[in-house]
Amino acid sequence: MTTGKRIGGSVANFVDERTGAGRALKKNLGKVFPDHWSFMLGEVAMYSFVILLLSGTFLTFFFVPSQEEIIYQGNYAPLSGLSMSQAYASTVDMSFDVRGGMLMRQVHHWSALIFLAAMVVHMMRVFFTGAYRKPREFNWIIGVGLLTLGIVEGFLGYSLPDDLLSGTGIRIAEAIIQAVPLVGTYVAFFLFGGGFPGTIFISRIYTIHVLLVPGIILALITAHVLLVWFQKHTQYPGPGRTEKNVVGFPLLPVYMAKAGGFFFIVFGITTFLGAVASINPIWLYGPYNPSQISAGSQPDWYMGWLDGLVRMAPNWETHAFGHTVSWNILIPGLIVPGIMFTGLALWPFIESWVTGDKREHHLLERPRNAPTRTAVGAMALTFTMVTLINGGNDLLAITFDLSINQIMWFSRIGVFVLPPIAYFVTKRICLGLQHKDRDTVLHGRESGRLVMLPSGEFIEVHEPIDQYARYSLTNHEQPEVVELQLEDAHGVARPGSVKEKIRARLSRGMYGEQVQKPTEKDLLELEDGHH
Amino acid sequence: MKKILRHRRHPIAHFLVLGIALLAIGFGYTLLSPSNAAVATNARSQVVEEGRQIFLKGCSSCHGINAEGASDAPTLLGVGAASVDFQVGTGRMPLANTGVQAMRKKPVYNAEETAALAAYVASLSTGPAIPNAAQLNYERDGNIAEGGELFRTNCAMCHNYAGQGGALTQGKYAPSLMGVEVKTMYEAMLTGPQSMPVFGDRAITPQQKLSMIKFLKGIEAEKGQGGFSLGKVGPVTEGLVAWVLGLGLLIGVSVWLGAKSK
Numbered sequence: 001m002t003t004g005k006r007i008g009g010s011v012a013n014f015v016d017e018r019t020g021a022g023r024a025l026k027k028n029l030g031k032v033f034p035d036h037w038s039f040m041l042g043e044v045a046m047y048s049f050v051i052l053l054l055s056g057t058f059l060t061f062f063f064v065p066s067q068e069e070i071i072y073q074g075n076y077a078p079l080s081g082l083s084m085s086q087a088y089a090s091t092v093d094m095s096f097d098v099r100g101g102m103l104m105r106q107v108h109h110w111s112a113l114i115f116l117a118a119m120v121v122h123m124m125r126v127f128f129t130g131a132y133r134k135p136r137e138f139n140w141i142i143g144v145g146l147l148t149l150g151i152v153e154g155f156l157g158y159s160l161p162d163d164l165l166s167g168t169g170i171r172i173a174e175a176i177i178q179a180v181p182l183v184g185t186y187v188a189f190f191l192f193g194g195g196f197p198g199t200i201f202i203s204r205i206y207t208i209h210v211l212l213v214p215g216i217i218l219a220l221i222t223a224h225v226l227l228v229w230f231q232k233h234t235q236y237p238g239p240g241r242t243e244k245n246v247v248g249f250p251l252l253p254v255y256m257a258k259a260g261g262f263f264f265i266v267f268g269i270t271t272f273l274g275a276v277a278s279i280n281p282i283w284l285y286g287p288y289n290p291s292q293i294s295a296g297s298q299p300d301w302y303m304g305w306l307d308g309l310v311r312m313a314p315n316w317e318t319h320a321f322g323h324t325v326s327w328n329i330l331i332p333g334l335i336v337p338g339i340m341f342t343g344l345a346l347w348p349f350i351e352s353w354v355t356g357d358k359r360e361h362h363l364l365e366r367p368r369n370a371p372t373r374t375a376v377g378a379m380a381l382t383f384t385m386v387t388l389i390n391g392g393n394d395l396l397a398i399t400f401d402l403s404i405n406q407i408m409w410f411s412r413i414g415v416f417v418l419p420p421i422a423y424f425v426t427k428r429i430c431l432g433l434q435h436k437d438r439d440t441v442l443h444g445r446e447s448g449r450l451v452m453l454p455s456g457e458f459i460e461v462h463e464p465i466d467q468y469a470r471y472s473l474t475n476h477e478q479p480e481v482v483e484l485q486l487e488d489a490h491g492v493a494r495p496g497s498v499k500e501k502i503r504a505r506l507s508r509g510m511y512g513e514q515v516q517k518p519t520e521k522d523l524l525e526l527e528d529g530h531h
Numbered sequence: 532m533k534k535i536l537r538h539r540r541h542p543i544a545h546f547l548v549l550g551i552a553l554l555a556i557g558f559g560y561t562l563l564s565p566s567n568a569a570v571a572t573n574a575r576s577q578v579v580e581e582g583r584q585i586f587l588k589g590c591s592s593c594h595g596i597n598a599e600g601a602s603d604a605p606t607l608l609g610v611g612a613a614s615v616d617f618q619v620g621t622g623r624m625p626l627a628n629t630g631v632q633a634m635r636k637k638p639v640y641n642a643e644e645t646a647a648l649a650a651y652v653a654s655l656s657t658g659p660a661i662p663n664a665a666q667l668n669y670e671r672d673g674n675i676a677e678g679g680e681l682f683r684t685n686c687a688m689c690h691n692y693a694g695q696g697g698a699l700t701q702g703k704y705a706p707s708l709m710g711v712e713v714k715t716m717y718e719a720m721l722t723g724p725q726s727m728p729v730f731g732d733r734a735i736t737p738q739q740k741l742s743m744i745k746f747l748k749g750i751e752a753e754k755g756q757g758g759f760s761l762g763k764v765g766p767v768t769e770g771l772v773a774w775v776l777g778l779g780l781l782i783g784v785s786v787w788l789g790a791k792s793k
Contacts (some may be wrong), residue, residue, distance in 0.1 A: 037782075037789025044781050076750055080676045095757070102757050111774035114781070121778065164683060165694060166763065269780050277776075278757035279769050284750070293706065294687040294765075295697025301770025326755050378607035392767045394698040403631075469727065479573045 001284065031257055034235035034248035038129075041122040046221060047266040048115035055108040056210065062098050064090035065206035067162065076283055084162075084287030086203045091161040092283050093298045106273035112154050116302040119147050125348075127377050129364035131234045133357075137348040139227045144345045146220050149213055151302050156209040158280070160299055162202055165280075165286030168297045171196065172310070179329035197290060215376045220407060237363045237475050239468045246362075296394055305384050308391030309336055309512045312411045340380075347376075355505045356482045369476045371430035372510040382422035434515035437473045440465060441518045441527055474517050482507040508526075576648065584653025585644055598655055603629065610722065611658020612649035617718040619645045631702045632725055659721045667713050672738055673745030682743045685730065693763040694747045699726055703737055708747050716744050 016022040033039075066086040072079045074093050094101040099135055123143060126132055132140035155173070159166045174196050178184040192198040241247045249255060273279075285294065299307050309332035316327035334512050343350075350359060351373065367374040389396065390411035397404040444462035465473075484496045484504040496504070534750035538544060564750030586598065593604035602604030607615075618624040619640055623633035640648065649661060683692065691697045703726055708716060720740050730740070750763075761768040 035789065036783040037787075040785040040788065041782070044778075044785070075534060078675050078679050078746060082680055108756055108776060109769075113770060113775045118781070129656050163685075258788065261785070265784050266781060269784075273772070274776055276758045277772055278755060278760050278771075280766070281756065281760070281763070283756065284763065286679060286692065289683070292683045292687060294683070294692035296691050296695075296765050296767075298766045300766045301773065304767070304770065341759065343768055361703045369586050395764055395767050396698060397698035397702070398704050401702075403700075404698045405701055432738070 003334050017398065019114075029252040031229070032246050032248045034241075034246055036236060038125045039233065039477055040262065041118055041125055043262060044266055045115055045118035045122055047226075047263045048111045048118055048270065049217065050112040050263070051267055051270055052108060052115060053214065055104050055111065056214075058100075058104045059094065059108055060210055062090060063087070063160070063206075064096040065160070065203045067197075067202045069387045072287075076132055079283065079286070080144055082287060085202065086161040087160060088282070088287045091163070095283060102449075103271075103274050106272055106277070106279050108157075109279045110273040110277070112157060113279075113300060116147075116150050116154055116265075116300075119143075119150055120302075123147065124377070124381075125427065127325040128363065128374055129234070129236075130366045130370055130373065131364055132348045133232055133361040134348075134352060135360050136227070136234075139224060139231070141345050142220050142224050142227070142350050144341065146217060146224065148341060149217050149220070153209065153213040153217065154300055154302055156205045156213065160202060160209060161280075161282045162288050163282035163285040164288050164292055164294055164299055165285045167197065167290070168293055169299055169303075170201065171290070172307075175326075176310075176333035177328055179326045179333055181323075181325055181330070190194060195287070232362060233262045234362055234364050237365075239471050242364065243360070243362050251437075298392060298395075301388070304391035306333065306337060306391075306392070308387035308389065309333070309413065311386070311393060312390050312408055312415065314412075340384075344380075354482070354503060354510060355479055356507075357479065365476060368430040368433040369436075372428045375427040375428050379419040379423040379425035383415060383419045386411055386418055390415075431513065431515055434517070438515055438518050441470050441473050442522060476517065478517060479511050481511045569703055578647050578650045581644075582647035582649070582654075583588045585640065586651055587650050589639070590648075593626075598652060607652050608656040609658045610652060612653040612661045613659040613718045614722040614724070615649040616645060616661045617715060617722055617724055619648055621715055623724070632704065634705065659718075662714060662717050662721075665731045666737060667717060667741070667742040667744075669713060669744045669748065673741035673743075675742065675745045675749050677739070678695075678742030678744070678746030681739055682733065682746050685735065686743065689727075690765065693750050695763050709751050713748075716747070717741075 012022075016264070034427060064086040068086050069083050070086055070089055072082050072084050072089050072092070074080075074089065074097065076096055079092065091105070095105055126140065126143065155169065159170050159173075174188050174192065177188045177191065180187065188196075191201070191204070193200040193204075207437060233248075235241050235246060235248070238247075261283055286292070298304065310329065313328045313332040316331075318325040318327065365373075390408065393404050393407040394409070398406055444464040447461045447463045449461045450458055451461055482504060484500055486493060488494050580639065586594075587596070590607075591598075593601060594607055595601050595604075598607035600608075618633070620638060620642075622636040623756040625639055626633055628634065638645070652658075653660070682690075682694070686694075689697050689705035690708055691705075696707035697705050699705060705726070719727060719739055720730040720735065720743075721732075735743075761772060
């Protein structure tokens with residue numbers, strides 16, 4: 001035994017005797033996780049959050065969360081002598097006078113954008129592979145909660161420097177709060193401590209931004225990961241992989257090394273962006289002043305879809321009993337996002353109700369083998385994409401010599417027309433891919449080799465695929481349509497309830513059209529035949 | 532007096548009064564007009580005449596023979612030399628086509644011809660004059676911080692916080708102010724071309740105009756603080772970079788790490 005090993009052993013023993021960690025570690029360090037690049041998207045989000053905590057802590061050392069007006073006497077000449085809040089002045093000072101301050105600000109902002117983007121992509125992976133199915137519905141809901149909190153947290157951070165752009169954003173947030181019928185005005189007064197902009201809003205959202213929301217996000221991430229731990233990670237189907245096992249590598253050493261390394265890669269790429277690309281140049285925006293506004297005022301991308309919805313809303317208002325209901329803000333600002341996020345959270349339950357599938361699933365599905373789910377996902381993404389595009393309508397107009405009004409009308413119509421088109425196109429593509437899989441199993445892979453027969457006919461030689469590949473293409477389940485039961489167990493006619501009728505209709509829509517995967521019989525018949 | 536007034540309804544009285552008034556104006560003009568400026572007036576009127584000729588060939592088909600305006604084009608009475616210098620000097624006029632907005636392009640007329648046109652239009656009616664170099668010394672007379680504040684209050688809603696330009700309704704737009712000559716910006720504020728309002732000297736003093744120009748020239752000269760500016764158009768390009776470059780690289784690395792495991 002070398003000296004190093006002996007010292008290491010005695011230290012480990014010392015800790016183990018006092019904590020009993022050895023048993024827990026022994027049990028857990030060998031835990032096996034499946035390996036796939038798409039399983040690392042959630043990791044990107046988690047590491048980005050760690051980067052946010054680290055860089056954010058640095059920023060709190062220099063940021064002054066106060067709306068008290070001061071005269072700027074700092075080093076940036078174009079702002080010299082202007083009246084501004086301490087929040088703004090301290091952010092400008094942080095950018096120009098604190099060593100590394102600009103880099104840290106930029107790293108913080110870039111990693112916020114990447115955090116949200118990674119969450120969305122991770123959620124898309126979970127959705128399109130059906131990973132949210134039983135028993136993981138709660139974890140899906142936690143994920144929806146994390147996305148929502150991430151958006152709120154990002155918006156609060158964007159609002160803190162009290163520059164012209166962020167003040168404009170807060171103004172719109174205030175308008176959305178005021179649009180809530182009956183209580184909106186009071187809630188806005190409560191939050192802002194009076195009229196807009198007031199003098200206390202920055203210090204309030206500062207506490208929420210650095211303490212409350214990050215705390216909740218941290219707790220939810222912990223719950224999110226613990227649930228993955230206890231429920232095991234899902235895996236892609238393949239030979240040797242079943243609903244009862246997990247095929248992959250152990251946590252130690254493979255994933256410890258891999259995840260540790262990956263964290264530094266994420267940190268590196270974020271820092272690279274922070275070092276080379278300017279983000280949120282508040283010294284150019286100027287201090288917030290409610291009488292000013294800049295062309296092209298936009299929120300960060302994760303709020304862009306909301307801005308796009310508000311921008312395309314018609315100017316509907318109702319005046320009744322001395323009150324105004326601002327449908328133009330209420331619908332795009334609250335009702336539509338409410339429907340979007342509720343639908344997102346409830347989707348696992350909606351799907352399992354329609355399919356009647358209450359079993360546990362640990363094997364993922366290929367998107368093509370669940371055409372309806374994939375099509376619904378494409379529909380939702382198309383909707384969000386149209387609204388996101390309209391959020392930048394002014395920049396699109398000036399960049400591509402278009403009219404802002406044309407883009408708005410395109411979005412108003414497109415937001416209704418394009419999602420259904422996306423649904424149908426995606427579904428057809430999925431079914432087409434199923435056809436191709438069926439052909440590959442039955443006739444083999446296209447080899448690209450053309451042969452001329454003695455008769456002059458050209459044929460392409462198809463090479464048979466091996467049994468593993470064949471298994472991968474045929475192991476998926478094909479659900480049956482849940483038919484409406486018009487007779488009970490005793491053969492007595494019964495009318496189906498409205499709920500059952502809806503369900504039967506949805507089920508027929510979902511599974512009524514399928515490409516039957518090839519059976520063993522199909523294959524044998526072919527082999528006995530002309531092949 | 533009464534005697535004279537008694538004849539005020541006499542048929543000749545009207546003509547008599549008119550005749551006296553005309554004679555008075557004629558004599559008055561000869562007495563008061565500066566006769567020693569005859570040479571200069573001659574030279575100026577020659578330039579004005581040149582301008583009139585260019586106007587008749589190039590502009591009158593839309594703006595009218597006497598610059599009185601028509602259905603497609605506004606009157607030029609009272610727009611002043613500054614307006615002509617702006618519109619013709621930046622190539623916006625004559626129009627290439629009747630789009631929503633005249634665009635900046637290579638000028639059709641050279642500096643001399645533009646000056647003649649300006650002189651002709653200025654001779655029709657009073658209006659803002661072309662500022663001279665002494666009036667445009669923004670480095671000396673401008674205050675950059677005040678200029679920024681004024682720019683954000685008066686201009687940023689169309690031209691963007693850093694003068695990068697922005698979209699207006701129906702395909703119109705506020706152009707970028709980067710690389711634009713000092714005189715051109717000054718004239719634009721004076722005359723309010725197209726969708727732009729007029730910022731007369733009583734609303735925004737000449738000194739304040741120069742402050743705004745100093746602010747814009749400062750942004751133009753400012754080296755990228757914090758790296759590539761990404762167009763100075765706000766969070767849209769930032770979001771694009773975060774997705775395409777940031778997440779693109781990260782997904783690339785994920786795929787690479789995933790491929791290594793096989």
